[in-house]
């Protein structure tokens with residue numbers, strides 16, 4: 604069981620929250636210019652990071668507000684909690700020994716690049732299943 | 738959403754059935770006098786409020802309710818009207834039965850007029866939830882069987898209300914006194930939660946095993 608610190612309510616049990624998937628997936632600037640593959644990648648393709656991962660959470664049985672969390676997918680350590688819309692606070696005291704896919708995704712919010720950044724990088728990073736957990 | 742506004746024809750309010758009415762006898766016999774007691778408080782007036790505290794509309798609404806709580810857990814209000822914090826811009830107003838417009842009360846209308854065309858919502862939620870009252874020195878022990886909050890009085894003080902889960906049911910839990918709690922489950926969960934609480938209370942009817 605994780606104890607998650609909601610920015611509004613403080614520390615609460617994981618069961619009060621709902622997971623909202625990867626954070627910082629920017630909506631394409633010009634959706635009409637995407638081909639089917641790019642649109643499918645925006646909708647469905649997500650990173651499968653081993654290590655620090657930026658994700659969205661909803662405090663569903665508490666204040667019903669969304670927030671972002673930086674969580675290590677291996678150790679479950681919660682490294683940072685920050686508001687929706689804020690950039691990913693990398694190096695919250697530590698530099699993450701990560702493949703770099705998540706930080707590429709984080710850039711997409713600020714640069715607002717039309718093509719989702721997940722496509723190429725996620726495939727290469729997820730084919731390293733050594734010790735991978737669910 | 739139940740239509741609770743008074744229609745042209747006069748309603749016979751004595752025909753109303755509260756969500757946990759069928760458990761009334763069970764609550765009576767399952768309560769352990771002086772140890773832990775459970776009852777349903779029926780048909781309280783409840784109003785869902787969505788408005789920013791810092792907006793002009795928020796200040797107008799606050800003048801009707803006697804303030805809006807600023808942070809998680811806090812309860813404000815005046816007289817017999819209380820305002821519970823549910824979210825940064827979401828509140829639950831709890832008032833006695835008579836405050837409802839079907840009985841001639843003007844609370845909801847006053848809130849609507851205060852909000853006026855400001856950004857927000859005033860919604861009559863009186864039929865959304867019912868109210869359980871759990872009292873007695875063992876009430877905290879009963880709640881702790883199915884609630885993950887820290888209910889120790891050092892953390893959870895009288896006059897605090899938090900939305901959380903009890904027995905996996907989403908509720909608002911309001912500590913009204915040192916040994917008394919009000920629990921607001923949605924109507925459709927009332928029977929389950931009532932039976933869950935009765936089950937959790939049962940051991941205190943027997944002598945303590947040394």
Ligand SMILES: [Zn+2]
Nearest residue numbers: 609612662666
């Ligand atoms: Zn919260």
